[in-house]
Amino acid sequence: MEQGKIVKISGPLVVASGMSDADMYDVVKVGNQGLTGEIIEMRDGNASIQVYEETAGLQPGEPVYSTGAPLSVELGPGLIETIYDGIQRPLSVLLKKTGTNIARGVSEPALDRDKKWDFVAATKVGDEVSAGEVLGTVEETIAVTQRIMVPYKVSGKVKSIESGSFTVDETVAVIEDASGKDIEVKMMQRWPVRVERPYKEKLSPEEPLITGQRVIDTMFPIAKGGVAAVPGPFGSGKTVVQHQLAKWADADIVVYIGCGERGNEMTDVLNEFPELVDPKTGESLMRRTVLIANTSDMPVAAREASVYTGITIAEYFRDMGYSVALMADSTSRWAEALREMSGRLEEMPGEEGYPAYLASRLAQFYERAGKVVCLGGEGRVGALSAIGAVSPPGGDISEPVSQATLRIVKVFWGLDANLAHARHFPAINWLNSYSLYADRLNVWFAENVNKEFPNHRARALKLLQEEDELNEIVQLVGVDGLSKEDQLKLEVCKMIREDYLHQNAFHEVDTFTSTNKQFKLLDLILRYYDEGLRGLHEHADFKAITSLPLREDIGRFKYLEEDVVDGEYAALVGKLEASIEELIKKAGELND
Template sequence: MGKLLEVNGPLVRARLPQVPNGEQVRIGTLGLVGEVIGREGQEALIQVYEGTESVRPGEEVEALGHPLSVELGPGLLGQVFDGIQRPLGRLLEVSGDRISRGIQIQGLEQARVWRFQPNPQLAAGMAVTGGVCLGAVPETPTIEHRILVPPGLSGELLELAPEGEYRLSDVIARLDTGEHCSQALMLSHRWPVRNPRPYQQREHGVSPLMTGQRILDTFFPLLKGGKAAVPGPFGAGKTMVQQQIARWSNADIVIYVGCGERGNELVEVLDSFPELTDPHTGRSLMERTLLVANTSNMPVVAREASLYVGVTLGEYYRDQGYDVVIVADSTSRWAEALREVAGRLGQMPVEEGYPAYLASRLAAFYERAGRVQTLGGSVGSVTLIGAVSPPGGDFSEPVTSHTKEIVRTFWALSKDLADARHYPAVSWRESFSDDIPVAARWWAEHIDKHWQAGRAEAMTLLTQAEELSRIVNLVGPEALSGTQRWILEGATLIKEGLLQQSALDPVDSFCAPEKQFVLLDLMLQIYHQGVELLERGVPVQELVGLPVLARARRCKSDYKNTQVEKIQDFAKEIKEAFGRLGREHTEAGRIPG
């Protein structure tokens, strides 16, 4: 037990001899939660995860004997936690609409009973190590929760509980860890959030994370186990892009971390997610989703912890062999929390006031993504997607520039596209993906071998159209040839018929990979057929005026994911329309037959 010496906003100083860095403490009569982040002789510097108003020097400080940790076990999915894993639903029951300080609520409901099915391959007397599956619990109708031996434990299995109903605190197994010392294992265990959970080895990514968003999946794919950033200025649609990824991605588990964003945006997430149907299972999306909410009006230091809480929960499900996607909105607010704490500590500021260790902290966070062979021998992945909010849309600011060097996929949002009501406002000029060769192998095996060539041609067409648009802005469209005007029309077809996608459209909010490729192929077929007629002398004005072009732009919303054949039938109609136009000019003697 120690004494509080000084209070400086979320940082306090206390006399706590022999308490190591990283240990959790409780402060004052309110019992505020804090973490030791520095030591000077007999004194400890503590960051407090709750407001320190009315806390005064002289109050007692109690060391808890463990670092900031989360409770891992059945009951996580479907929950909404704050930045230090307190369930907001139960906080509402205890404290009402405003969270009282010092409330102590465990992350998981201890009284709930779970049906445990032991692993039939295990028996007493067998040697087990960390990561071995002791059995399973049906956490939701969608997800089987595998109960693992915690990392770092190993020994002889003395007993394994039979099938039955157990609470989290009930013993389901005992290990002889040596020297006649037994270790009881329960359905849950704790893990420090700042320590990455161990694994056997990293594996290369082999399949893309399919988000149902064409600009992401078709043009800038992200592999499962990869790391991506979504930078963009205010109003460009970062939160909506991330919500779409959380809603529709083909990961097994989705973790949405609202880190320092506006409360109304998180309220929208909390209201909409329980109403959504998972396109992959047909059941409620919340059966494979959990949320970590730390809004901008919550204590700033808890914002810094919330990302680590989210990624630790993701690693836990990865260790069970699941593919997990973690959406962090936003890492800029997390970096601002680092900056504020560093300023109060008197640390030397560097770029724009951020601490010198900003780049290393960002890299360490994103490094926790990956596809791995787990301790238990299965393969799981954590995919990290972080939003970045550069002030004024300046991508050269420190958080964005450092993040760009770390990630392999960069989905840059454009204010100009957002102002033009082009959503998702992902810029095809500034975005990139380093995973295209691997994604191409997946597309060739599962969808179509021409995906990479079609994507490259579409990107070339968009680039040519950008150059021609600058000429039009200078001297007008009359300066362009018919072929150049058709390039502009082809690029417009790709932008409006393929890249634009409304999150509110009941048909087009999610686009399956098969439909994505058919739409891409349709737009390229139209462009090729137009080029052939232009070469035969058909005026570009007549091509642009064909009614089927307007219908082509609407295909994305007119046909569902299960109606790919109808899009292919429509492609035949377009071919016939172009053929009729060519025959009309041939019969009129205006172009050679």
């Protein structure tokens, strides 16, 4: 039924009159082609609509219909391995239907309505159940078993349930509520994307999300359920960092949102992810991944939808008790879309033209991450970790999006163009990055890796800061103007930078480093420093200390397979002590 008519068109913003019966954030169909849009402002019966498709060719007077429902996603078996656009249209299905260019007004169900899934009941007739409890399971892929949960606000007694093969919109169970009403439960449920999914309790994150990247795990760790930002200029390696996290992070599910990034970057993701081998299963990484592909040449309004779509899907898997890692690349493009829509709405602009509510929108997104006790009686604990890339123009993090993000997130991995140009990857600058989880996670590292791990981390960071100060002196007086102890410190900091912080994402061994190996490599470098200082105090020759062949052995340590790390570490410790003792002995003989 026709509700309104178009009265004004301004790019992706359409104003329609006669919409007094519609509500904010209702999804509407715009024009004769039925373009998908969302109401973002209501004023005197006129609705301002952000349209998620190209509006060229629309004309005033064309009809506008309200669906009466907010923008929602379909949740159920079939999400994994699927590539969606910003409003959860399956791109592989649209490719078959319309070709490489998506036709306007085309819509397809997000979940396949014809495919049957093997449902295994986990409850029986007569059981009392409440929202969030697991009714049964579906093995979606070799890596993911979906837990079919009682929908929100539903509770009662299981009246009927059976195992078997069902499509997502067939009834798998019937629950009789307290009033005697029968509620049919299907494997698929819908959820409005702007509404956070509920949970019992939010927990304090006290376990690290192990990524296998030394500069992250050791220096600037993120907790499971934590939030991090990766700001950096073009070409500094944001996408490589996110690819590494997607592949190696200790997460059960990966949700990757391409939010307005360049088409070629998203194409790389779409081509590479199916070929990446999941180290957990040996299968394709796509077996536990959902991709949201929204590139810079798509309508700007769809960028906002893609962010909310992605995090709602991530929350759904979190509610099953999984650890989920969400990558958003990049939130700057989303902020630019907010700026454009705000300008077209003629709102009062904030700093640099961004809307005044920019910070609150970013906060609402990141605050949906966390470690929670899920609904249901099983006491499941799920975690959603959110890592957002930020693309400040020219790498200037003083701009509003970076600053608003920094006020929200607890981890800042600042990428440095100079490090990237020097081929130092990951190009995370150790002088301006930080992690506010580090102190809390020190307990876990001390108990699960080594009690000296927190001390080593603090000491390595302090040495790197002192190196920066010494480099300023070197520029004035040269290296020879420093004491031998300070010259040794510079040599050790070079080892920390080149042998520890530098990591080759394309090397089959160096691409991932366990926490045990991380500690032992850092321990060897710091032992070399301590033994070197001892040698200097005992008058050993400085050049002899810095030119020990052992330094190359320490540098090659990161390329060792995990099964030989412990033995090689013990051998190098003994060799190091013996080498310094020999140099001290030589120094004593020369003095005699």
